[in-house]
Amino acid sequence: MLSARDLAASIRAGRTTPRAVMEEAAAAIAACEGEVNAFAALDLDMALRASMLKGLDALPLAGLPVGIKDILDTRDFITAYGSPIYEEHRPITDAPVVGMTRRAGGIVVGKTVTTEFAFLEPSATRNPRRLSHTPGGSSAGSAAAVAAGMLPLAIGTQTGGSVIRPAAFCGVTGYKPTFRLLPTLGMKTFSWHLDTIGLFAARVRDAAFAVAALTGRDLDIGDEMAEAPRVAVVRTARADNASTDSHAALETAARALEAKGARVFDLDLPEALEEADAAHPVIQDFEAALSFMDEYVFARDQLSPLLAAHLEAARTITPEAYDNARRTAKRGRHVLGDLFRDVDAILTFSAPGPAPEGHATTGSAMFNRLWTLMGCPALNVAGLTAANGMPVGVQVVGRFGRDRQALAVANLLEAAITS
């Protein structure tokens, strides 16, 4: 995989150039894309020309190639949101996160595949670790492009588990920052209280480098690691759905952290947070019914049967049920805030198991959706493997707004399991 942070440093040190990096990416894309199908749109000629502009090395991203999930508006590319309804849609403006990428000196090489409207219908993307397995969803192309070494950085989104899950399945770092740290404008909305922009990169430090470059925030932590963090291992009421591989990975991660000086302890998820977990689909679906009202009314025959049926059911959720779910979520946030007084990070499953074989499903978000609803930072840390040799991720969840701390714990965990 390509390290964004190392590549940018090499460019700045004069050891390589944006053009050479872009050519390397183009060669990897030429070699892999035919099998992986990570891209919904691609313009390498434009990217190669852009990589020759003067002054890129003075910008944070130093001319690195970046992929943008095709659920985000781009002025230079068709933005189809994974749906035939939008197959000719060319937005007038870039989504702000795309503008932030350009501002930071990133070069958008193309749009990465999203499942239909970032929902559950599987996409054409294949898992580069094993093509017979799903890459996960909905940010399938972003995860696969980074995993295949085609791109050092890709932007994705998560409403349930669409960053952490594909990152886990493809064995890359997935980083869902604190809610709204990256603006969601210009993203095709599924649920406005849940939709979150996230990043895919090779390692934790690369994701930290990228979010710092995009936002100008002090988050580029490099090799900095949390010192003796208090880490709560949380298995949740859904622990029985986690496979032997996932339980083993969580145990391995916990022991590795301990060996690095972390204070690791088991924690039962408070009941208020189990209730918040159950509130997630109510909030998501009530809002989705409104978000997709136009498509549902005017273009239902162009929706997948899976999404059409889901939206039909979603329309029956009452405002009262929605309000109750929102109150439950608010209580959950208070309880989680209290919990984080005694905890620096939560360690939990990234997914029920490694990537499922076949392409009938993109896997489950059951271990992600609570953290999306809580809005707190979450990372998939890669490095462990299942019995079948496929990647198994573990998830680090941090306190709302404390992304630097979450990244530092993830860095420690990554070092612990890969050393």
Added chain:
Amino acid sequence: MLSARDLAASIRAGRTTPRAVMEEAAAAIAACEGEVNAFAALDLDMALRASMLKGLDALPLAGLPVGIKDILDTRDFITAYGSPIYEEHRPITDAPVVGMTRRAGGIVVGKTVTTEFAFLEPSATRNPRRLSHTPGGSSAGSAAAVAAGMLPLAIGTQTGGSVIRPAAFCGVTGYKPTFRLLPTLGMKTFSWHLDTIGLFAARVRDAAFAVAALTGRDLDIGDEMAEAPRVAVVRTARADNASTDSHAALETAARALEAKGARVFDLDLPEALEEADAAHPVIQDFEAALSFMDEYVFARDQLSPLLAAHLEAARTITPEAYDNARRTAKRGRHVLGDLFRDVDAILTFSAPGPAPEGHATTGSAMFNRLWTLMGCPALNVAGLTAANGMPVGVQVVGRFGRDRQALAVANLLEAAITS
């Protein structure tokens, strides 16, 4: 002015028809629009055809004509956001609030004028109460169309004071519901933590009827009035900026409420809320710099000098300043929540005075922006007049999520000052 609630009742009772109401609106538009300029786009033929569809009377809005502020996406009309950059922009989908209008049986007759991107550059709309005066902004066309009797209902938006201020200046009911009660999707975003959809109607009961029709919530309070509400009169640290007319209107409103049995008392705004007031522009502008990044980079020469200069300054706001402002806002919400334990509604100024003469400015949002930031429901109650005969509004602010209570207090106040 046209009462939405009464017209819908008349249609349902068979005393009139959607077609007859539409023709009445069309006649008023033909008579007034030449002077008022409330519409950015209009299709009365389409609206008249739509008003002949069967079954409209069974729907909540019963075929009533509705205007949509041109900051909201519509599939049937050019949506220019008040900017030449978008003068040919025809969105693919309706904003959900437009879809909700259609679902409720409202007929969209046209787009009402917005100032450029709902900011401060004055529009071509004139105040129907006196054409020499500003209608306010940014929802200029929505307020003017209702004030002139051209429409019973119009949808607007508020980021600072863009619903309450023009409602006050034009002498109509303006209702800014609790933040996100109406979804902001498909609105050209200025600031995602502030942008709020609001409604314009003749009287408080009409606004209540409309929000109930759009959302299916139990908010159609009719003549229901709050019983002996505890009303805090809040003048804020900016009281010196309120004119003699505004102070007199506030005093009149307070005494009228008292005469109706309300328990009215003065309240100094807690310091935490004065600080939150000052945080509003930091949040608004930091987000605006990101929201308009594309237009600023690619089409700066097509922005008004006012907005271009504002965005240029906004780019200097640091993430730290923004985070601090967000924390200040959060503290403010807690303090306001506590305050509302002993208060049913706040009574305050809608604007510093009646509509300023001339068209060089749309007036000030200084008495609105705090309530936008707090996300609580707010209404302009019309009925009082300035020494020069122009309307002076007073503002009722309610507790977050308690829109029914806010509407019931506004109903009481309206009855008190108009009886």
